[in-house]
Amino acid sequence: MTHQRTVPAELPSCPVETTLTLIGNKWVVLVLRDLADGALRFSQLQRSIGGISQKVLTQQLRAMEANGLVTRTVYAEVPPRVEYALTELGHSLKPVLDAMREWGEGYKKHVAG
Amino acid sequence: MTHQRTVPAELPSCPVETTLTLIGNKWVVLVLRDLADGALRFSQLQRSIGGISQKVLTQQLRAMEANGLVTRTVYAEVPPRVEYALTELGHSLKPVLDAMREWGEGYKKHVAG
């Protein structure tokens, strides 16, 4: 079994820190961003994130599945098809993603301006 | 010169990713959280974050200063006093922090319930 960074049994008292235990990783945020509009299969996800290796994407998806952020659906076809989708918990992070997107837009204007 | 994780010259096209280049690090988020209510000196910050070494806190603060998120004010006293405070840019991240805090609160209730 490889390392799976799942949430600790005892959550931090600070809610901001609690959130960080689930989405304190860059890749996790990008997966959430790309699955927000609907399910994607593994290779689509890898392409849309860009610059992530197969191994790391697999690791992150496994951890996210263990944390209840995504579901993994395997279709018994050849070649195999595996789809990842956000759970309700995963979708519930939308406000955080939206705040990050909005801030990023403002920052880019600020820098460009 | 040690590694300073400053924002790259060319920002990612995705605004979410842009935000991650500035606050994609757990420690940075915790510093923002603790300076939100006002300036703190180095040792206060280290205590309030908890579990961060002197070296790492120094590194993070230097990077945040280079990125324009915090200011560093040295008072010519003995023993020395150094205060860190959020810049306007640092304060502008409040909505992101708030979204994280709110989500963390909901998540804790969800887990506890």
Add this chain to the structure above:
DNA sequence: TCCAATAGTTTCTTGAAGGTTGCTACAGCA
């Protein structure tokens, strides 16, 4: 005279994160 206190820096070491390559299963198709 020497200690305390602050905010570091420096060096050494460990652990985690990530990259690369090779391997697998198996139906369909040329």
Add this chain to the structure above:
DNA sequence: TGCTGTAGCAACCTTCAAGAAACTATTGGA
């Protein structure tokens, strides 16, 4: 007959982040 494509796993290696511990400057005060 052998090639293609998907979604991995395993092993190996490199790089980077982080931790620990020792060291520094300064000077008022015991």
